[in-house]
Amino acid sequence: MAKQSLILLALNPSPLLTLMERTLHAADFKVATAHDRASLEKFVQEAIPALMIIGEKFADQDGLSVSADILERFPTLPIIFYADQDTAGLAKFVLKAGLSGYLYSPLNEAEIVDEVQNSLKRARNLGDWLRSEVKRTTSSLAEKAKISEAERAQLEAIIANIQDGVIVMDENQVILFVNRTIRDNFNLGKAAVVGKPLKDAITNGDLHALLSRSREGSFKYHEINFDDGRVFNAQYTDIPGIGAAVTMQDISYLKELDVLRSDFIHTISHDLRSPLTAVLGYAELVERTGALNQDQREFLQLLQGSVQHITSLVNDLLDLGRLEAGFDTRREFVHLEGVLKYTLDMFDAQIKKKKLNLTTEVAGNLEAVRVNPIRIRQMIDNLVGNAIKYTPEGGGIRVSMFMQDKQTILKVADTGPGILPEDQNHVFEKFYRASNVPDNVEGSGLGLAIVKSIVDRHQGRIWVESTMGVGSTFTVLLPTQG
Ligand code: ADP
Numbered sequence: 001m002a003k004q005s006l007i008l009l010a011l012n013p014s015p016l017l018t019l020m021e022r023t024l025h026a027a028d029f030k031v032a033t034a035h036d037r038a039s040l041e042k043f044v045q046e047a048i049p050a051l052m053i054i055g056e057k058f059a060d061q062d063g064l065s066v067s068a069d070i071l072e073r074f075p076t077l078p079i080i081f082y083a084d085q086d087t088a089g090l091a092k093f094v095l096k097a098g099l100s101g102y103l104y105s106p107l108n109e110a111e112i113v114d115e116v117q118n119s120l121k122r123a124r125n126l127g128d129w130l131r132s133e134v135k136r137t138t139s140s141l142a143e144k145a146k147i148s149e150a151e152r153a154q155l156e157a158i159i160a161n162i163q164d165g166v167i168v169m170d171e172n173q174v175i176l177f178v179n180r181t182i183r184d185n186f187n188l189g190k191a192a193v194v195g196k197p198l199k200d201a202i203t204n205g206d207l208h209a210l211l212s213r214s215r216e217g218s219f220k221y222h223e224i225n226f227d228d229g230r231v232f233n234a235q236y237t238d239i240p241g242i243g244a245a246v247t248m249q250d251i252s253y254l255k256e257l258d259v260l261r262s263d264f265i266h267t268i269s270h271d272l273r274s275p276l277t278a279v280l281g282y283a284e285l286v287e288r289t290g291a292l293n294q295d296q297r298e299f300l301q302l303l304q305g306s307v308q309h310i311t312s313l314v315n316d317l318l319d320l321g322r323l324e325a326g327f328d329t330r331r332e333f334v335h336l337e338g339v340l341k342y343t344l345d346m347f348d349a350q351i352k353k354k355k356l357n358l359t360t361e362v363a364g365n366l367e368a369v370r371v372n373p374i375r376i377r378q379m380i381d382n383l384v385g386n387a388i389k390y391t392p393e394g395g396g397i398r399v400s401m402f403m404q405d406k407q408t409i410l411k412v413a414d415t416g417p418g419i420l421p422e423d424q425n426h427v428f429e430k431f432y433r434a435s436n437v438p439d440n441v442e443g444s445g446l447g448l449a450i451v452k453s454i455v456d457r458h459q460g461r462i463w464v465e466s467t468m469g470v471g472s473t474f475t476v477l478l479p480t481q482g
Contacts, residue, residue, distance in 0.1 A: 005050035005120060006030045008043050010058045010066070011082065016107070020053065023109040024116065037061060044070060044077070051120055053080045053103070064097055071098050076130070078123040080115055165232065165248035168239070173198045173211060176243070185226065185248075198246075210234050210246065224248060231255045266321035269314045276314065280307050316446040319378075320430065323453040328375060333368040336376065336408055336478075337401060343380045344399070347388055354393050363402035367480050371458055379454045382447040383412040383474050389441060390416035390472075407460075410476040418468035427464060428452040436468070451476075 007029045011017045017033065024031045032047060034040035036059045043049060052070070054063045067079050078100040083090055086104040094102045100119040103111065159166050165181040175193050183189065186202050193201040199208060210222035214236040224232040232248040239245055283304050286292075292300065322328060344351075344360065351358050369376075387397045395415040402409055419427060423434035431445040455462040459479055466472035 004028060004030055006032060006047060007116060008040070008047070008049035008052040009033045010040050010052060010054040010063070012055060012057060012059065016055075016082070016105070019107065019109070020112060023112045026109075027113045027116075029116070035059065037066070040066070040070075044074060049077070051078045051080065051100075051116060051123070053082055053116075055082045056084055064093065067099055068097055076123065076127060078119040080119055163250070165234075165246075167198065167246040168242065169198055169245070170243035173244070175201055181248070185230075185232070207234065207246070210236055214244065223251075262321060262324050265317050266325075269317040269321070272310070272314050273318070276307060276311050280304065280311070283307065313444050313446070316444060316450060320446065320450050320453060323375075323450065323457060326457070328372055328457055330372045330374075331370050332373065334371050334373045334376065335366065335368050336371075336380075336410065337362045337366055339373060339377050340380055340399065340401060340410075342377065343384050346381070347384055350388050351397070354388065354391070354395075356388065356391060356394070357396040359396070359398045361398070361400040361402075365403055366401060366408060367403065369408050369478050369480050371478065372454075375454045375457070379451045379476070380410070382451045383410075383476070386447060386474075387412050387414040387416065387472075389443070390414065390437075392416070395471075404477075406480050408478045408480065410478070411473055413471060413473040415471040418470055419464060419466040419472055420468060424464050424466060428462070 007024050009017060009020055009031060011020065011033070013035070021031050021033065032043055032049065034043050040058075044052070054067055056063045058066055063081060067081065070077065071079065075098075081090075081094050081097075081099050081102040083102060083104040090102060090104065100122055101115050103115055159177075160179050162179065163181060165185060166177070166179045167175065167182055168177040169175050174195065174197050178188070178193055182202075186204060188202070191201075199211060204224065206222055206224040210224070213222060214220065220237070221233060221235045224234050226232070230250060230252045233251045234246055234248040237245050237247065283300055286300060287297075340360075340362070344358070384397070384399065391397060391414045397415075398411075398413045400409075400411045400413075417436045417438070419434050419436055423432075423436065426432045427434055428448045428451070429445075430449040432449075433443060433445040437443065452462055455476055455478070461477045462474065464472055464474050
C-alpha cells in the first residue's frame with residue numbers, strides 16, 4: 001500500500017484530532033487539517049486528498065450532510081465518518097450515505113490505521129475497476145466509430161468512383177452530393193455545386209426535363225444526350241428522409257446497337273418489298289389464267305392474306321426506319337381535332353361492330369400545332385386502333401384533347417385488359433407485345449414504336465397509365481411549336 005497518501009482531516013480541534021494527526025504521521029501518511037467548510041472545499045479541490053475523515057460535527061455543521069455534499073461532486077473520494085459513540089444505526093447511516101467506513105470513540109492507533117488502509121484499498125480497487133471499464137468502453141466505442149467511419153469512407157469512395165453518375169439532392173432539389181462522373185459529364189470541373197439548386201448548377205435541357213417530370217409522378221426516367229453523341233439513361237428516385245437522387249448510366253453502346261439493328265431491319269425490309277409485290281402480282285394473275293376450283297380459290301385467298309400481312313409489316317418497318325433516320329421534316333400548322341375526326345370516322349364501323357361506347361371530349365380553345373399531318377394521323381390511328389383492338393366487346397373508349405401550358409394533350413383511355421406494370425415501360429419498344437395480349441389479337445408489336453418515334457420527332461412525350469382489369473390510358477403531349 002502506497003504510503004505518503006494525503007489524508008484530509010475534517011475534525012474540530014480536540015484531543016482526538018491530535019491523536020489522529022500523530023497516528024497517521026507515524027504511519028507515514030501526509031496529513032492536512034480543515035477547520036472550516038471553506039478550507040475543506042479548498043483542500044478537496046486543490047490538494048486532491050486520497051481520503052477524508054470527517055467528524056460527526058464539523059465546524060457547526062452536520063458531518064453526514066457535508067459528506068453527502070462532497071460525494072455529490074467527488075464520488076470517488078473515500079470518506080471515513082467519525083462518531084463520538086457507536087450507535088445501533090451508525091453503520092446503516094454511513095453505508096446509506098455512500099461513505100467508505102466509520103470510526104467511533106474510544107479509539108486506538110491501530111484501529112485508525114486499519115480503517116484508513118482498508119478504505120484506501122477499496123477506493124483503489126474501485127478506481128482501478130472504473131479506469132479499466134472506461135478504457136474498455138472507450139476503446140470499443142472508438143472501434144465502432146472506426147468501423148462506421150471506414151464503412152462511410154468505403155461507400156463514399158464507391159459512389160465517387162462509380163461509372164454511373166450520381167446526384168443526391170434534398171427535398172427542394174438542392175444538391176447535397178455529386179460524384180466524379182457527373183462532374184466530368186457536365187464539365188463542372190471543381191465548381192462548388194453543393195448547396196445550389198440542381199437547375200442552376202447544371203444547365204442541361206434533358207436533365208431539367210427529368211426534374212419537371214419527377215413532379216408528375218409517372219415519368220421517372222429520361223435520356224440525356226451530350227454534344228459528343230453519348231447518351232445516358234437517367235432515373236429520378238425519391239429517397240425518404242433525404243430528398244431524391246438522379247442516377248445516370250451510359251447507354252451509348254445500346255443506342256449504337258439499336259442503330260445497327262434498325263439499319264439491318266431497314267435493309268432487309270427494303271429488299272423484301274419487291275419480291276412481295278411480285279408474289280402478290282402473280283397471285284392475282286393466277287386468277288386470270290382460267291377457272292379455278294373452290295380449293296384453289298381458297299388457297300389463293302389465304303396466300304394473298306398472308307402476303308398482305310407481311311407487306312404491312314414490311315411497310316411498318318420501313319416507316320419506322322424513315323422516322324428514326326430523321327427524314328421526316330415536313331411541318332405545317334394543323335388543327336388536331338380535325339385529324340382526330342378523320343380517325344374516328346374511319347373506325348366508326350369497327351366501333352359499332354364491337355358495340356364499344358365511345359366518348360370524345362375536345363376542348364374549344366385548341367391551338368393549331370406545327371406537325372407533320374400524315375404522321376400525326378398515323379399516331380392517332382394507332383392509339384385509337386389499339387384501344388378498339390384490345391377492348392372487349394361492349395367496353396368503353398374515351399378520347400380527349402385539351403390545352404395545358406401551351407401544349408396540346410391527347411388522351412386515349414379504354415376499359416381493356418390493362419398492361420402489367422413491368423410491361424408498361426416496354427410497350428413502346430419495337431416488336432414488344434405484352435403478356436396481356438389475348439391469343440386471338442393479332443399484331444406485330446410495331447404500332448406503339450412508330451407512335452413513340454412520331455411523338456419524339458415532334459419533341460413531344462408519351463406515356464401509359466394502366467391498371468390490370470380496369471383499362472389503359474395513353475397520354476400524348478405535343479408542344480404547339482413542335
Ligand atoms: P401490337 O401490334 O401488338 O398491338 P403495339 O406496338 O401497338 O403492338 O403495342 C404493343 C403492346 O402493347 C401490345 O402488344 C399490347 O400488349 C400492349 N397494348 C397496346 N395498346 C394497348 C391497349 N390499349 N390496351 C392493352 N394493351 C395494349
